[in-house]
Amino acid sequence: MRIVVGQGSCGIAAGATKVSTALENEITQRNLPVSLELTGCCGTCYLEPVVDIYDEHNEKTTFVMVTPDMAGELIDIALEGKTPVETQIISAEDMEAQAKQKKVALRNAGSINPEDINDYLAVDGYKAIEKVLTTMSPTEVIEEIKISGLRGRGGAGFPTWFKWNAAYQQKESPKYMVCNADEGDPGAFMDRSVLEGDPHGIIEGMLIGGYAIGASEGIFYVRAEYPLAIKRLEIAIEQAREKGFLGKNILGTGFDFDLWIKAGAGAFVCGEETALIASLEGERGMPRLKPPFPAQKGYWQKPTNINNVETLANVPWIFRNGGAAFAAMGTELSKGTKVFALTGKIKKGGLVEIPMGLSLREVIFDIGGGILDDKAFKAVQMGGPSGGCIPAQLLDTPVDYESITKTGAIMGSGGMVVMDETTCMVEMARFFLDFTRKESCGKCIHCRMGTKRMLEILTRITDGKGKEGDIELLEELCEKVKEGSLCALGGTAPNPVLTTLQYFRDEYEAHIYEHKCPSHQCTHLLTYTISEEACRKCGICARNCPTDAISGSKDVVYVIDQDLCIKCGKCKTVCPFKAVDVD
Amino acid sequence: MQCCKGQGPQAPDPTVSGVDLSLLIPVLEKYKSKPGSLITILQKAQDLYGYLPIDVLDYVASETGIKPPNVYGVATFYTQFRLKPIGKYLIMLCMGTACHVNGASAIEDAICDELKIVDGETTEDNLFTLNNVACLGCCSLSPVMMINGETHAKLTPDKARKILREIRKQDQLETGKEATS
Numbered sequence A: 001m002r003i004v005v006g007q008g009s010c011g012i013a014a015g016a017t018k019v020s021t022a023l024e025n026e027i028t029q030r031n032l033p034v035s036l037e038l039t040g041c042c043g044t045c046y047l048e049p050v051v052d053i054y055d056e057h058n059e060k061t062t063f064v065m066v067t068p069d070m071a072g073e074l075i076d077i078a079l080e081g082k083t084p085v086e087t088q089i090i091s092a093e094d095m096e097a098q099a100k101q102k103k104v105a106l107r108n109a110g111s112i113n114p115e116d117i118n119d120y121l122a123v124d125g126y127k128a129i130e131k132v133l134t135t136m137s138p139t140e141v142i143e144e145i146k147i148s149g150l151r152g153r154g155g156a157g158f159p160t161w162f163k164w165n166a167a168y169q170q171k172e173s174p175k176y177m178v179c180n181a182d183e184g185d186p187g188a189f190m191d192r193s194v195l196e197g198d199p200h201g202i203i204e205g206m207l208i209g210g211y212a213i214g215a216s217e218g219i220f221y222v223r224a225e226y227p228l229a230i231k232r233l234e235i236a237i238e239q240a241r242e243k244g245f246l247g248k249n250i251l252g253t254g255f256d257f258d259l260w261i262k263a264g265a266g267a268f269v270c271g272e273e274t275a276l277i278a279s280l281e282g283e284r285g286m287p288r289l290k291p292p293f294p295a296q297k298g299y300w301q302k303p304t305n306i307n308n309v310e311t312l313a314n315v316p317w318i319f320r321n322g323g324a325a326f327a328a329m330g331t332e333l334s335k336g337t338k339v340f341a342l343t344g345k346i347k348k349g350g351l352v353e354i355p356m357g358l359s360l361r362e363v364i365f366d367i368g369g370g371i372l373d374d375k376a377f378k379a380v381q382m383g384g385p386s387g388g389c390i391p392a393q394l395l396d397t398p399v400d401y402e403s404i405t406k407t408g409a410i411m412g413s414g415g416m417v418v419m420d421e422t423t424c425m426v427e428m429a430r431f432f433l434d435f436t437r438k439e440s441c442g443k444c445i446h447c448r449m450g451t452k453r454m455l456e457i458l459t460r461i462t463d464g465k466g467k468e469g470d471i472e473l474l475e476e477l478c479e480k481v482k483e484g485s486l487c488a489l490g491g492t493a494p495n496p497v498l499t500t501l502q503y504f505r506d507e508y509e510a511h512i513y514e515h516k517c518p519s520h521q522c523t524h525l526l527t528y529t530i531s532e533e534a535c536r537k538c539g540i541c542a543r544n545c546p547t548d549a550i551s552g553s554k555d556v557v558y559v560i561d562q563d564l565c566i567k568c569g570k571c572k573t574v575c576p577f578k579a580v581d582v583d
Numbered sequence B: 001m002q003c004c005k006g007q008g009p010q011a012p013d014p015t016v017s018g019v020d021l022s023l024l025i026p027v028l029e030k031y032k033s034k035p036g037s038l039i040t041i042l043q044k045a046q047d048l049y050g051y052l053p054i055d056v057l058d059y060v061a062s063e064t065g066i067k068p069p070n071v072y073g074v075a076t077f078y079t080q081f082r083l084k085p086i087g088k089y090l091i092m093l094c095m096g097t098a099c100h101v102n103g104a105s106a107i108e109d110a111i112c113d114e115l116k117i118v119d120g121e122t123t124e125d126n127l128f129t130l131n132n133v134a135c136l137g138c139c140s141l142s143p144v145m146m147i148n149g150e151t152h153a154k155l156t157p158d159k160a161r162k163i164l165r166e167i168r169k170q171d172q173l174e175t176g177k178e179a180t181s
């Protein structure tokens, strides 16, 4: 009998470590022959903490939203065959949502123990590199990747075989293989989950890539905010060295390859390839002009290939199952699967991996369960600060690189932040510009000053001080910032503004011309009033008003003095009769 | 650019901190001859001292041969590096997209009100420092904050206040114990 507790960062945040400790205490107290193990994130973050119990026939029962005080009961159920209460185990509906997915990059996350190489070996781990090293030449490896149609999952969607081939063609040595685990998009955590849940899978991908391009050194550039991912990678690298999958003369084939980890220090722009290289060299992470491309002159001016975590996670699968099997999934130009981090106003937030080509509606409603509190869907943000907001009328857009780009957003690395009717789109654009303004490295004037000016205008609009001509000025600035920026940070920074202007222009206009925020989010534009009919003259609003802006009595209906009102909304939250209106 | 955070230049504290520089010797021994290690050295230094005092930056510059402006340049470029000391508990409040959509600014208001500090500041009793960050990778449990490595998820303003009060109470108990024992 095995008990497995999901302990990715998300599970731990939900209390999984405490659950694990409680289970351990229970097991030692009762002196039971049960092994307690850990695994990564299985994707159903909304059900965390998740505990899987495998019986003697290896049949799995999944328990959800487990609390430490359920430990004793879980053991009873597992040992004595007591039937669990329905709410304790995963529902049929949730199982169905899982079944609609196709796990390639996430194939092991949430099922194996990421801190034990034997678990990875038991699921045919390191078989792909064995096959590659013993039966294939680097050009054959690149050819197989070409057949698979794999494109970069880091955002740009560049064909992976092309990048590998470009690095392979270089005569100079040494060459370097770099894994981009900077995952800068705020609101996305695919790479974190893969690293935490299946570190050996990425190491194997790095080995195959390294062999293909002719590198003997690989580097993981990992975000500083991901300490657990770094820890598990360190453990995995150490174990892989012990077993001879890293180091000199790997598997007796004469191939040398080793890996080390560089922790980032917190800068979004360092996800950009040339900035990442500058950061690896210990400098400020400032992008530089391309060409020369990293494949020609990268880390220490040597040929360097940079791939995203998820891109690499697909690689071992491709060599075990064949490039054609990968290409059989997805659409004409976007092959395989894609992992998304489904968050925001969504019922079932978490990680999903789907074959390319499913529609946004299927992802958000069928797998994600729809909108929180059954509110109305307004938009989904894809691609983070470089992406855009896709509105409801485009929900049937298939999820593939070309179709998403056509909407004005980008596929990006996999962030999907869902917004409902209460999210103000102007405020959303302001949020992203605030982010890009802070994260601009400052090298290009258009990016450095342009984003600042755009932020000022957007702040002015959300503060209710928007002016006639602001929209046009924003549009002009968008063009200029796009044109005048060296790297894609500035080049794509206007996207959140452009897409919201394209699909939600009426919201901008309402802010500027009618001094109204249709989503009731921008506080400066709200007016609170008390409905004469609904008010029962209880006075609770007046007692809670921090500025004494509300007057009335047992006999007189309460009214708000608009000059004193600071629009904090306290009266609306405390009124038991829903008598406070906001517009 | 992160260097000024919109609140004027975040210049290194000019008063020499007087920290024990010798603690850094093993780190420098290991990394100073490896090109490209400046960020790693600064990370290790920050682990040792909790922040990067100006004498540490100068020391790193003189030992590695990297020019002082370049060391300051790197130290001010990356958000992870702090040039001022922090409180005993470092609150990293997520301001990422998912947390933002799910009400991170209300959490920020509650924390600022509870502790009477704003982003980047430390409470007078040196107990708490508030740092807004972009995404802790727990987006599906948003809004989220991390205090000294422990993640607190699905926050509400009240829950956030309660967590802070709890920590303060716990801390008083512990320091009280130390004082009496």
Ligand SMILES: Cc1cc2nc3c(=O)[nH]c(=O)nc-3n(C[C@H](O)[C@H](O)[C@H](O)COP(=O)(O)O)c2cc1C
Pocket (backbone or CB within 6 Å): A151, A152, A153, A154, A155, A156, A157, A158, A160, A180, A181, A182, A183, A184, A185, A268, A269, A270, A271, A272, A273, A306, A307, A308, A309, A311, A312, A413, A487, A488, A489
């Ligand atoms: C501002 C900026 C930030 C980026 N951040 C990331 C990131 O966090 N992770 C990532 O894999 N790629 C990121 N990229 C894309 C990388 O530059 C690069 O295209 C990618 O790592 C290549 O790997 P792939 O071909 O496997 O996708 C970013 C690009 C830009 C311009």
Ligand code: FES
Pocket (backbone or CB within 6 Å): A186, A187, A188, B094, B095, B096, B097, B098, B099, B100, B134, B135, B136, B137, B138, B139, B140, B142, B143, B144
């Ligand atoms: S957006 Fe807050 S944890 Fe990711």
